[in-house]
Amino acid sequence: MRETLEENPFMTDEDLADQFSVSIQTIRLDRLELAIPELRERIKGVAKKQLDDVKALSPEEVIGEIIDLQLDERAISILDVRIEHVFARTGIARGHHLFAQANSLAVAIINDELALTQKATIRFTRQVQAGERVIAKASVKGTEKERTTVEVKSYVDKELVFSGEFIMFRTNERETKRRETE
Amino acid sequence: MRETLEENPFMTDEDLADQFSVSIQTIRLDRLELAIPELRERIKGVAKKQLDDVKALSPEEVIGEIIDLQLDERAISILDVRIEHVFARTGIARGHHLFAQANSLAVAIINDELALTQKATIRFTRQVQAGERVIAKASVKGTEKERTTVEVKSYVDKELVFSGEFIMFRTNERETKRRETE
Known part of the structure; x- marks a missing residue:
């Protein structure tokens, strides 16, 4: 089990x-015996390492929790929707929280010191309720001069709840970086 | 001066x-003498009245302060950008706060009990710093079946900092309302 989890720490x-081919109860007992933390804790360990890579904003400024990050390639974050994220009357998550999760992930993915959102086209495809966990997946679609296109798709379970295309402006600070590593 | 302000309470x-054609100092003294509150306080008086009209969300759920609202026509809100709204490293306002102001205004303008954002195309056209005041102006562009298009333009002074087109889904609850007023 230890080996399996080293390969894929996100297995539930x-x-x-x-x-x-055993019961969940057996897995839990084995985990306890081997002192392997539960998924949530394992993710945090991975996330801490990933967060050190974030360049364009401070890790604590990311909305949601980053659990995977390959700069200029892909990133994943999770956001647990709580009562403070929803409309009082309907219990439906407010759009700007899903937007904030996706947008901050689109900023975090950029491998530059400065990344600003220039344009975004977003869709809310299914209502999200308090208690649900939103998994946002970002991927870089391409870069032209100082503009990078990032696509973000957010899911609850396997259902798409939000999608967005973000055009990010970035400063090309490769010169600065080169000097730093010399 | 009292008459002028009754016609347009938003004059500075x-x-x-x-x-x-007098000095600002003279205006201030006259205001004091006539016990006319300053602009900010006058706006609050108007805003309180306007807020009672909001239908699709609770007034305290609006991001920013609504200072004008004509349901299904137009709305204006102000958001004072503070230190908690900006990126620590750059001092630039985070996109999701400008989005939240515009989006909640697009919800508030809808004359129905339920209004949900379905799609939005947004542009950030100029960086906003802490200490600046963002004035968002929303106007309804049209309604087709249960979809209303709301355009929001946000300004600092007279400079456009954000623009967005929001497609809002609304429930047609006119039946319910009619019964209530009978």
């Missing part, structure tokens, strides 16, 4: 139970 | 000084 107890 | 002391 359920996934592990499936893989080893 | 500077506007009044211009209109009456």
